[in-house]
Amino acid sequence: MSSPSTPLWPAPVATGPVRATVPLPGSKSVTNRALLLAALADGPGTVRLALRSRDSDLMADALRALGATMVPSGESASSLDWTITPGPVTAGAHIDVGLAGTVMRFVPPMAALADGEVSFDGDPHARKRPMGVILGALRALGAEVTGDALPFTVRGPLAGGEVTLDASGSSQFLSGLLLAGARFPKGVTIRHEGPPVPSQPHIRMTVQMLREYGVRVDDSERDVWRVEPGPIAARDFTVEPDLSNAAPFLSAAMVTGGTVVIPGWPDETTQPGDQLRQLLADMGAAVERTPEGLAVTGTGRISGIEADLRDVAELTPTIAALAALADSPSRISGVAHIRGHETDRLAALVTEINRLGGDANETEDGLEIRPRPLTGGVFRSYADHRMATAGAVIGLAVPGIEVEDIATTGKTLPEFASMWARMLEEDR
């Protein structure tokens, strides 16, 4: 059970319909791509409104260790601007990836540009996250790599060229190779062979951002991506709000029958969190773009959902939390690979929902969740930010929920607990 090192957070129960406007800091996925592209660019550039969180700090530290000069300015609790001056990618560093998929999958291909060894390790659970596919690809492209999981070392330089891999375990295997690929002497051509690649919007995010940084990318053939060798153009880049982190706040509107507005919701975006507009509507919310931002209004009743979440896998914990509070059964499919996320999310969600008296089970590639009254108790987070926020969502409606280690939300949203409290106090 819990120990003093993982304190319990009494999840606040909503006393009425939530009415709040919740500005969100920058997207983790966009921030960490932009920082890396800026560090590989052909001159100094800026990344504005970057997320400030554990995952983005780890990325900044890694880029510094590999030779980039990273100067922060305009810092607030959860946001800052970076001025980044690239340098030659240097060997000899040890990189701590924490539990960040974007650091453990995006940085090794960049490290393979160095003329010498770079070593990697991370949190205990990071050693369990799948790495073999991308490390095998780096070997095939000419780098020397020890190990198939963390800890490992990468020794470049590599030539680049063509590689075939199975990215069904994580879209990040593709994104990592594509992001640094323009700097490989031969560029990179990646052919995916295997079951469908998850989190496709994140691959589109990678391709679009590469193009915005002046890189030529051909994604015209299904399951094949080609990045031409050439410079990455330095630029001034501004990060969008994190739409996946909007999920628990918008869920609060659904659970309490209130309204939550997220300012700055982009008209067009590659972020998978944009699909919350449809998913929450399917579960019974009214979703509206207003001049103030995206407004989600709930009725207090939540409909169960049948959804393939393969493209938006990182939303699964929040959707499962809503499903546990719904008045009809839910079936979530397409997300077998989230067993390799921050924790085995399918096992964790079933264990925690059922511990509260719920009725959930794993399927081969997802979850089934049937309505049942829940009771208070400990909701474990497994060092997973999205498990912690899922517990907070359930706690709005179920008295006595105590979320273990709410500070783990610092992975992508260090201010979560105070933002949650402010949302519940606010009355627009």
Ligand SMILES: O=C(O)C1=C[C@@H](OP(=O)(O)O)[C@@H](O)[C@H](O)C1
């Ligand atoms: O590239 C990215 O920024 C991400 C890709 C996805 O990974 P998977 O493809 O492993 O699901 C997503 O779940 C993760 O939160 C962020």
Ligand SMILES: C=C(OP(=O)(O)O)C(=O)O
């Ligand atoms: C899967 C996630 O993160 P990571 O970038 O560590 O893979 C997530 O944020 O839900």
